[in-house]
Amino acid sequence: MIVARKLTKQADDKFILRGIDLEINKGETVAILGPNGAGKSTLLKVLATLIKPTSGLVSIKGLEMKKSQHEIRKLLGYLPHSSFLYDHFTPLENLVFYGAAYGMDHIEEKAVSLISSVGLSFFLNEPVKNFSRGMVQRVAIARAIIHDPEVLLLDEPHTGLDQGAADTLNSVILTMKEKGTTTLMVTHDFKQAAEICERAVVIKNGKLIANFCLNGKDVNFLHSKYTELVEGGAS
Amino acid sequence: MSGFFKNAFLIAKKDLYSELRTRQVLGTMIIFSGLVILVFSFAFDPAQNTTKAVIPGVIWVIIVFSGILGLNRSFISEQRNDTMQALLISPMDPSSIYFGKLLANFTMILIVELVSVPFLFLLFDFHSIGSVGYFLLVLFLGSFGFISIGTFLAALAANSKSSEMLLPLLLFPVTSPILIGAVQATKIILSNIEKLPDAVAWMQLIGAYDVIFFVLCLILVEYVMEV
Numbered sequence: 001m002i003v004a005r006k007l008t009k010q011a012d013d014k015f016i017l018r019g020i021d022l023e024i025n026k027g028e029t030v031a032i033l034g035p036n037g038a039g040k041s042t043l044l045k046v047l048a049t050l051i052k053p054t055s056g057l058v059s060i061k062g063l064e065m066k067k068s069q070h071e072i073r074k075l076l077g078y079l080p081h082s083s084f085l086y087d088h089f090t091p092l093e094n095l096v097f098y099g100a101a102y103g104m105d106h107i108e109e110k111a112v113s114l115i116s117s118v119g120l121s122f123f124l125n126e127p128v129k130n131f132s133r134g135m136v137q138r139v140a141i142a143r144a145i146i147h148d149p150e151v152l153l154l155d156e157p158h159t160g161l162d163q164g165a166a167d168t169l170n171s172v173i174l175t176m177k178e179k180g181t182t183t184l185m186v187t188h189d190f191k192q193a194a195e196i197c198e199r200a201v202v203i204k205n206g207k208l209i210a211n212f213c214l215n216g217k218d219v220n221f222l223h224s225k226y227t228e229l230v231e232g233g234a235s
Numbered sequence: 236m237s238g239f240f241k242n243a244f245l246i247a248k249k250d251l252y253s254e255l256r257t258r259q260v261l262g263t264m265i266i267f268s269g270l271v272i273l274v275f276s277f278a279f280d281p282a283q284n285t286t287k288a289v290i291p292g293v294i295w296v297i298i299v300f301s302g303i304l305g306l307n308r309s310f311i312s313e314q315r316n317d318t319m320q321a322l323l324i325s326p327m328d329p330s331s332i333y334f335g336k337l338l339a340n341f342t343m344i345l346i347v348e349l350v351s352v353p354f355l356f357l358l359f360d361f362h363s364i365g366s367v368g369y370f371l372l373v374l375f376l377g378s379f380g381f382i383s384i385g386t387f388l389a390a391l392a393a394n395s396k397s398s399e400m401l402l403p404l405l406l407f408p409v410t411s412p413i414l415i416g417a418v419q420a421t422k423i424i425l426s427n428i429e430k431l432p433d434a435v436a437w438m439q440l441i442g443a444y445d446v447i448f449f450v451l452c453l454i455l456v457e458y459v460m461e462v
Contacts, residue, residue, distance in 0.1 A: 088257050
């Protein structure tokens with residue numbers, strides 16, 4: 001579903017990504033782990049078509065990014081650190097706007113059902129500016145999936161969520177997975193990664209240093225593996 | 236092509252609805268234009284005939300400076316929560332985003348004109364427009380050119396830390412042919428209608444400038460909006 005070959009990204013004199021090779025199958029949920037400044041979010045931004053790679057090739061669902069950016073954008077749902085929400089709009093207005101931007105039909109029904117699935121049905125017509133960080137994140141999750149994307153790119157999605165909201169997010173990701181959605185999730189939350197991801201890749205200094213299966217493994221395995229790879233001096 | 240207009244109208248509708256909700260820009264633009272008119276009405280005696288000569292200039296001072304207030308906010312407002320990035324990763328074409336923003340800005344400046352020009356005529360006791368049709372046409376052409384270039388430059392300046400200073404610096408030199416033409420044409424239409432062919436020539440110049448720069452902006456906006 002997602003293929004990246006020899007992906008590099010240079011900003012000024014610094015290489016943020018140094019030849020990333022990555023292959024993710026359809027329907028997989030993959031965690032991207034790594035220390036701060038490793039290039040995880042940059043990789044996600046490149047895959048989300050937000051920034052252009054310096055060199056290398058990216059293809060999503062067989063579509064090459066350089067040639068088919070417009071088609072690829074329809075497939076992607078991206079949840080970055082920012083909420084991408086208009087503060088003075090209500091969750092419903094935000095979702096209806098983004099649904100329309102993706103050319104969706106019956107947007108309002110879909111928006112109402114999504115807002116209720118993230119547990120905010122009582123705040124449907126309340127401006128987002130009055131929401132707490134966790135509530136904003138819930139609306140942001142709904143925004144990212146309003147158009148039923150085939151690929152979901154999540155950048156630290158559990159940040160600021162309480163346990164209930166984190167469970168809601170996990171159930172949204174698992175429901176999307178049942179529909180065949182491929183999910184890439186940058187995270188520092190090993191517990192959530194072990195709970196919902198089948199595979200983990202570790203990035204350090206812009207290089208992919210490990211790619212391993214998580215099926216049947218618990219958080220302790222992930223923690224010790226990460227410590228060994230990142231703090232054990234692998235590069 | 237229908238997708239282009241659909242997306243542009245979606246952006247324009249969103250911006251205008253947002254303005255309706257926040258009332259941040261339009262109110263400021265109208266208050267500013269009211270202040271300009273008030274100051275000029277005290278500075279020049281409306282009873283004197285020579286005062287009529289400053290009216291075309293005052294009209295375009297209002298359009299230019301209140302227009303800049305709106306243009307500055309147009310793209311900066313999309314920086315909060317990085318909503319510009321959300322628009323860029325959506326399947327919307329950058330040129331349709333630009334066109335949508337242009338439509339919203341143009342609607343707002345038309346509202347300002349609709350309020351301020353009659354107020355100006357009232358305070359200056361001016362009621363002898365040579366040709367209302369041509370007057371409206373020159374307002375339309377001049378405002379469209381100014382706003383279309385301004386929206387493009389606002390997108391360019393939005394990435395700069397001092398965008399509010401940068402926009403006027405970029406905008407005035409590029410739009411000066413439009414402003415010169417618009418003031419000249421307005422002057423002829425308001426006070427010397429016998430020279431209408433001269434006004435038409437100025438309007439043709441503005442029209443040509445509008446078309447060339449509008450097409451250029453549509454083509455180049457993709458590179459300007461890159462993150």
